[in-house]
Amino acid sequence: MRKVSFSRKNFIWPIICGISCILGLILFLVVNKLIASQSTQQMASRWSKENDTAQVSVFFSEKANVNENSLLEFGYQLDGKLAKEAITLEDKNPGARLWAHTYSAPGSITVTSSKTTLSLDAIGVAGDFFLFHPLKLLRGNYFSGEDINQDYCVIDQDAAWQLFGSNNVAGQMLTVQGRTLVIAGVVERPTGKLENAAGLSKSIIYVSYSFLQEYGSAGSINHYEVLMPDPVAGFALKMVKENLSFDETMVDYVENSSRYTLWNRLKLISNMATRSMNGKAIIYPYWENLARGYEDIIARLTICMLLLFGFPAIMVIGYVIYRYRHRSFTLKKLFLYVENQYYKLRVRWKHRKNIKEEKRE
16 A cells, blocks of 8 residues: 655645634624524524525605505414414414504604703604514613504613613603603614714604604605514515505515525625615615615625535545546545445444443343
8 A cells, every 4th residue: 555645745735624614603693693683584584493584675766655544454464364274373372462563753842841942863763673573672662663653762871861861761851842752762773884874863752653743844754674574585575565556667576584595695795786775765764774784794794604615625526536537546435435334334433333232231
């Protein structure tokens, strides 16, 4: 048998390949952590662990003139449309639901506390907004857009400090044009370069959409979101598109639950040059701006990750081809070698098993 001598050169490429794999694994973990941090995109996984639901968002341009009644009508008809597809609620729990939805509109409002008056950017919400957008609570609780009493609000910690000099203000009162507004909770406002660029550079108050319409300055509805069964991939998205029936040039549909899958990341990479070309005049809310920003970051990290994993794979394939062409081995010999190693492992396993049985006896 020919004696094989090893030199430093023999170890250089395996070491480089090993380092490349380790860096690829680190990037893989970073990417997954970034994806998990996007709580506004994870409603489907929070709702069901069976991967049988989908979260779909619809964003409207101002010219769409979205009618609140059309969104509510879609919700009212959804149970019937799902029943036609033989999709019914199996959970008998009284609080169980087959679907959930929310919509919102941007605006502004002026509030007065016992200390000062402050003009704030506002988001008028309806439905299960905080179910889809679980902002980090510092004090108190959320409110539901379906509550009969619409006199609740949630403010961020910066607004709380400006209004009261403290963030422990859940249950405190604000007044708006003589109307009392109860602070249900105080939330943390994410800070950072990306967050500020997304629209979180100012303090925000969350109020019911009806309250903002009546006592503040409300813009048009620019966001609708629904979580519903998705027995077949794309079912929920198709149903939303077909039944909302808005002009395609004035809306943007996003299936949140699949936007960070590897396939969609690869599609985004291929469309990176045209991604920023938006001719629909849609002003996205801050959470969608953040999601799109992280989408770009994750796509770029994915490119690096694939390159790091691809390099050692190419090296191994090249090495196998080189050895095969120089006939240092044949496929038959390789197969016999693997078969022999497998046989040895089985013999060792049976031997250890017999020893354990003898000790028991």
